[in-house]
Amino acid sequence: MKKRSRKKMLSLLLTLALFAVNGTAQLTMAAEAEVKTGTTENFAILSGETITNTGTTEVMGDVGIHPGIEVVGLSEDMVTGAMHLADEVALAAKNDLVIAYDDAAGRTPQIISRELAGQTLTPGVYTSNEKDFLLTGKLILDGEGDPDAVFIFQTDTTLTTGSGSSVEFAGNATACGVFWKVGSSATLGSNSSFAGSILALTSITLETGATVNGRLLARNGSVVLDSNVITSGPCTQNQSATLHVIKMVVNRNGRTAVSEDFSVHVLKDGLDVSGSPDAGMETPGRTYTLEAGNYVVTEEPVEGYEASFSGDSTDGKVTLSPGEEKTVIITNTSSAGSIDLFKTDEKGNPLSGAEFTLYREDVEVGEPMSTDENGNITFTGLAKGTYKLKETKAPEGYVLSEVAEEIILTQDEEIVEISFTNTMILGRISIVKVDGKTGAALSGAEFRITDGKGTEVFQGETDDEGMVTAELPYGDYTVQEMKAPENYEKSEKTYAVSIVEDGQIIDLEVENTKMEKKAATLPDAGDTSGNIFLLLGGLALTGGLLLWRKRSAA
Template identity: 30%
Template sequence: MLCCFFAQASQGQALAPPLGTATGFALFTAAGAFNNSGPTVVQGNIGTQVGAFSGFPQGTVTGSINVANTYAGQVATDVATAYTYLTTSVPCGTTAISTLGGSPAQTLLPGVYCLGGAQTLTDQLILDGGGKANAVFIFKLGGALTTADLSTITLINGANADNVYWQIGGRVDLGANSVFRGTIVADGAINLISGAALLGRGLSIAGAISLDTNIVTGPLVEAPLPVTLVTFSATKQGRAVLLQWSTASESHTQDFTPERSTTGTTGWEPVGTLPAAGSSSTLRQYRMADNGERHQACYYRLRSTDTDGTFSFSPVRFVAFDDTAAPLAAFPNPAANFVVVTGAAPGSTLTLVNMAGKIWQQPSATENGVNYLEVRNILPGTYLLKAVSATGEVTSTKLVKE
């Protein structure tokens, strides 16, 4: 039976599934391979309990990578618990829907929506929170979910991706250059086709996870396990770079490896390795110099490795040489549906201008500290993305709309 109901805020809060240790994960499968191709960017922890793992560091992750370790075992248990909870403890409502998305856009209010069999999400789905910050949306599908190329889930009036859940009884395929929001808990593979963006989580009890030049913005992970990282800095010292970091606590930490890249997404190489304290609850300071001759900008990140093989990355730091400034960038470029904007100074005003000087859009959407610019409704062509800082400094980069 196809059904749904509009839950009150208090009911919606009770319906949200317990994620346990999976809360901090952007992507995880309990049993399946985990692979990536292209410069995928992931915010949040990732991993697999049973299966091969590949594609990182070609991809970039801010968070820990967990493959068949103790932590992954617990996450696998918690994902299974969440799936069972959604299956047995969340009842369907009374108002039926038979499709997801559409043109004109389909708009839904908070509640539980049950759909039997496989489904395809087309065009645009709008989730309207009705002004309630804790409004919960739960979608229960009896089969696979496919989202069409360029399709979009949009949140309005207080709706939050952290309160949107998708229980999928099969495979999930997110279409090329689509934008999907919410936490997926699936019994099947999760496949992000080229350019797809997932703003939430992708968790599977059984099935491979496949990525291809994607943006995945899960929980913000500034200090991933097993290390509580207090600071990590990269400071230019002549033609060298001084790397310094400090930890407030360490738990079975094996070593630290600073890494550098000229792009910030690919080509990471180790600078060196320092042994960690192992286990510590006091403030500890570390430092290392990168003495290689530099003629261009460099990005740095810190890799922390645990004794059981778990490793995680710090936020990325940028060092400019020859008066190079941190570049303004948009990814993916060319873009069909959306771009992520990086390199703008805090508080900058962003504008998108065509070659005739007409302002087409002023992006302002920010989720988990990441700037997103929707471009699906502008005409194809070449544009100038401009960032004006609070002090009036202007930086720009070219953006091509497909």
């Protein structure tokens, strides 16, 4: 009996275990039922109090309000559907909204982090311990291959999304299956991309540029808009959209670029879509088949051309709704600004051969250029912006300018004139005259300096310290002694020197040899010229004595 009882007990436990396993499997596999929204299905916006809009907003779907009647700033031409202001249709939709709200609030949730950014969620019902939700980045909803997947988010207080945040889909999930039950109010940040139906007890606010792929349903409060795009309607969110990108080029100042010279990018979340980048193309342009979402059209810059956007975008940013077709035109116009540079010396004479480099944001603009015989350079084809002009090579014989001149072009085709002055390189030749034996300084020595053409450029005499100095510009020179000090022999040596740097000093020491004194000597015996002079002197003396005696006797 005991053995039989044990067998029955084991059998019962096995049966319960199998039931538990099968039951758990059925619970896990059971899909969350859709929230029935009734006649709100046709509404992109439904408000209980007021609807206020600033800027240009696009609404694809119906707009309704009940019991309020005030709609400010949202005209009929901004709405593709009908506008129901406190009529029976709006009342019926409000009643259906109450039912849908209560349905979403009554589901059993699982708890997740209040910050949704960075999460990838599968179908289910979610809430947070804080009873609110934040989204400051990207949230991915993965339908796991089920196009009817349902996601329900419950808050007792608020739903807040940050600027540039987004809700994105994977695994065939669609905005039609996403429901946000908000216990008070929802606020969507600027330029955010949101998806799903917001069922708010109070109000819904969209900041500038926010887009919604879904519905804004506020039971008791207001809906506030600011240059937004709201896309609603039948569940067609997985339909593709079409984007045409056309490249146009306007050439001026002899420029010859064509559309194919520009590389165009179509980006989603900072990454190139399929087929991007590609060379630009004129009308009809390049066509991209894309999922609904936010995109940026941009290009790789080409020096000397400025880009502008037109068509369905003025800045390259474009939002594509399911089934939508848009065109972005990029027009590149060759820049026409110019900088005229004039290079002179200190006397205003033009200098050729000065090399200048132009920079924009510390990047060289084109190749360095050199001044012509008129001292002129013209940088052309410049876009508006801030530039720096710097001399990178001075003319021969001049000091390099260290000035980096800032130039701002504020208008198209603006011409800015600027001048640079170079200072001539100056050096000094210092000559010291000394006795070759004693090293004593010698004054009175005259020196002459000639340039490379043989032209005299300096002449001077050493002072009491034996020095004479000449300040001369860049060049090659020859130094030569022209007159020696008294009682010294003149040096026949010449000195070739060159001044190549500003402030250069060339020291020359020139030695002189003192002349030797000669002793007195008698005439040679064979030299008769001396005897003749002696004879004549003797005759003159004798004659003088005779004359003196004769006068004395008388």
